Amino acid sequence: MEVMGVAGIEERLGEKPRKWALYVAVLVFLICLPLIVRGTYYRHILIFTLMYIVLAQAWNLIGGYAGQIALGNTVFFAIGAYTSSILLERADLTPWVGMWVGAFLAVVVSLALGFVVLHLRGHYFAMATIALGEIARLSFSNWRFVGGAQGISLPIHSPSLYYMQWANKVPYYYIILTMAVLVTLLVHRLHNSRFGFYAKAVKLDEVAARNRGINAFRLKQLAFALNAFITALVGTFYAQYIMYISPSSILLLVMSILIAVIAIVGGVGTVAGPILGAVFIFPLTEFLRAELGGLAMGLNYILFGAAAIFVVLVEPFGFVALVSRIRWSFVRRRGEVELGGAES
Amino acid sequence: MEALRVEGLTKRFGGLVALDRVTLHVNEGEVVGLIGPNGSGKTTLFNCVLGFYTPDEGRVYLKGEEITGKSMESICESGLYRTFQLPRAFPELTVLQNVLISQSHRRESLIDILFRKSSRDLVRRATEFIKFVGLDGLIEEPAGNLSGGQQKLLELASALMKDPDVILLDEPTGGVNPTLINEIKKLIGEMNESGRTFLLIEHNMEVVMDIAERLYVLDHGILLTEGNPEEVRNNDEVLEAYFGR
Numbered sequence: 223m224e225v226m227g228v229a230g231i232e233e234r235l236g237e238k239p240r241k242w243a244l245y246v247a248v249l250v251f252l253i254c255l256p257l258i259v260r261g262t263y264y265r266h267i268l269i270f271t272l273m274y275i276v277l278a279q280a281w282n283l284i285g286g287y288a289g290q291i292a293l294g295n296t297v298f299f300a301i302g303a304y305t306s307s308i309l310l311e312r313a314d315l316t317p318w319v320g321m322w323v324g325a326f327l328a329v330v331v332s333l334a335l336g337f338v339v340l341h342l343r344g345h346y347f348a349m350a351t352i353a354l355g356e357i358a359r360l361s362f363s364n365w366r367f368v369g370g371a372q373g374i375s376l377p378i379h380s381p382s383l384y385y386m387q388w389a390n391k392v393p394y395y396y397i398i399l400t401m402a403v404l405v406t407l408l409v410h411r412l413h414n415s416r417f418g419f420y421a422k423a424v425k426l427d428e429v430a431a432r433n434r435g436i437n438a439f440r441l442k443q444l445a446f447a448l449n450a451f452i453t454a455l456v457g458t459f460y461a462q463y464i465m466y467i468s469p470s471s472i473l474l475l476v477m478s479i480l481i482a483v484i485a486i487v488g489g490v491g492t493v494a495g496p497i498l499g500a501v502f503i504f505p506l507t508e509f510l511r512a513e514l515g516g517l518a519m520g521l522n523y524i525l526f527g528a529a530a531i532f533v534v535l536v537e538p539f540g541f542v543a544l545v546s547r548i549r550w551s552f553v554r555r556r557g558e559v560e561l562g563g564a565e566s
Numbered sequence: 567m568e569a570l571r572v573e574g575l576t577k578r579f580g581g582l583v584a585l586d587r588v589t590l591h592v593n594e595g596e597v598v599g600l601i602g603p604n605g606s607g608k609t610t611l612f613n614c615v616l617g618f619y620t621p622d623e624g625r626v627y628l629k630g631e632e633i634t635g636k637s638m639e640s641i642c643e644s645g646l647y648r649t650f651q652l653p654r655a656f657p658e659l660t661v662l663q664n665v666l667i668s669q670s671h672r673r674e675s676l677i678d679i680l681f682r683k684s685s686r687d688l689v690r691r692a693t694e695f696i697k698f699v700g701l702d703g704l705i706e707e708p709a710g711n712l713s714g715g716q717q718k719l720l721e722l723a724s725a726l727m728k729d730p731d732v733i734l735l736d737e738p739t740g741g742v743n744p745t746l747i748n749e750i751k752k753l754i755g756e757m758n759e760s761g762r763t764f765l766l767i768e769h770n771m772e773v774v775m776d777i778a779e780r781l782y783v784l785d786h787g788i789l790l791t792e793g794n795p796e797e798v799r800n801n802d803e804v805l806e807a808y809f810g811r
Contacts, residue, residue, distance in 0.1 A: 415682050416684060422659060433639075434668045435639050435668065437671065438639070439638050444676065444680070505712045
């Protein structure tokens with residue numbers, strides 16, 4: 223009897239239609255989730271988990287694909303949040319427009335900053351982006367126009383689509399869910415386009431990539447700008463959801479690190495990695511903060527760090543590789559069972 | 567007609583003169599060898615020509631157009647392709663993607679990069695080149711799973727994909743088993759017959775004497791001599807450089 227390879231087994235199992243069926247089922251489940259999850263706190267965790275999915279997907283473009291460990295993403299997050307908030311507060315401009323203005327500004331800033339920092343490599347790039355985050359925090363804290371250290375409280379309006387303000391969390395959930403789906407589809411498209419393997423080539427060996435004619439700097443700028451664009455859009459969403467922004471609440475290094483850790487633990491350079499990372503890490507950090515935050519200062523971060531290190535030690539390529547390993551062993555076992563059946 | 571011309575190239579690293587006013591040329595359709603003992607400056611010359619190092623003095627011309635000081639990627643797109651002494655394939659990318667990376671990037675727009683896959687024609691061409699070097703069974707395999715010799719073949723396929731005016735090969739048979747050496751020799755011969763121009767660094771004298779029409783000999787950054795393989799073989803200065811007085 224002819225021995226069937228894994229590829230053959232996959233074909234027989236009708237992998238592609240099943241995959242799409244699974245995606246649709248997950249989407250339907252997510253759409254229905256607010257009907258099941260009714261508590262305000264749990265809905266808040268859902269919203270933040272989705273928000274971190276989008277932020278980690280954006281970071282994945284520069285960190286996972288282009289290999290530049292950016293640790294200053296809060297700069298773009300703040301640009302998005304502050305721009306739309308100031309436009310709303312002072313010009314009564316709807317955040318639906320303000321978010322695009324913020325995203326555009328973030329792209330301009332990312333191109334200017336990228337012109338300097340994207341020439342740096344490895345740890346030097348990471349350190350430079352940490353410095354940018356800190357410079358932004360100090361600058362915003364001392365800049366009256368943006369409310370200084372006190373920040374900005376958004377004007378409260380009656381619930382309306384125009385002001386992106388509602389009395390309950392469900393509309394926010396659907397907005398961030400839509401963003402997560404759209405950004406994931408965009409990253410999926412980028413993953414399968416030339417960008418996907420060009421950026422990976424630059425990450426693996428920049429000299430060899432340039433030797434093949436790839437303009438590595440332009441590619442990194444592109445990834446940095448896309449990352450800034452998406453992160454700024456989420457910044458607006460955050461401002462509208464929390465209704466208050468200040469340098470000490472959104473320009474935090476720990477937030478930049480959390481975004482990167484989510485993508486790394488999930489699996490860099492993959493579409494599913496940031497999703498798996500956020501689903502595991504954000505609820506865990508929230509749980510640790512709620513349960514242990516009062517016991518000792520920073521204890522939740524120590525345990526969160528230990529959990530992240532454990533995951534990376536068990537599977538250096540993140541959750542995606544772990545899931546893929548489990549999936550293949552299941553497919554193989556199923557193939558063996560089918561072959562056994564055919565032989566008998 | 568001259569495909570590549572290097573004129574008075576000098577490169578210093580502090581007090582060390584790695585290249586001292588080196589002048590050489592490669593005619594269209596030629597296979598020219600660059601030999602010399604270890605540390606004679608051969609790879610430094612490649613690095614200066616390809617834009618990895620900026621030369622302190624001298625100029626480089628590709629088909630009459632000066633390329634000195636240009637970036638690596640623009641030199642590559644101008645028509646100069648280089649393979650490395652130790653193959654530098656991208657291990658996580660497939661064999662096909664490794665070859666597709668070398669497609670022309672000249673007219674590639676941002677939209678092409680962001681949203682488009684490589685065209686069917688390009689994939690077909692890449693597949694042909696992969697077949698040509700004998701890696702067709704491994705087309706979807708990550709390049710990291712290939713042996714060192716297979717990665718050298720992959721570099722040749724990548725070079726073909728770029729369709730350059732001149733291909734610079736840095737020790738194409740270094741660290742490769744004898745069977746594969748013959749295969750690589752045959753492939754270079756066939757590529758040359760189809761009009762490709764080569765400048766190659768090679769330590770395997772049998773190979774370089776066999777495939778090169780002309781040779782340049784470098785020693786301590788100085789061009790010792792040039793000539794056909796027979797002349798170089800009988801040159802006393804060359805023998806002295808390799809074996810000492």
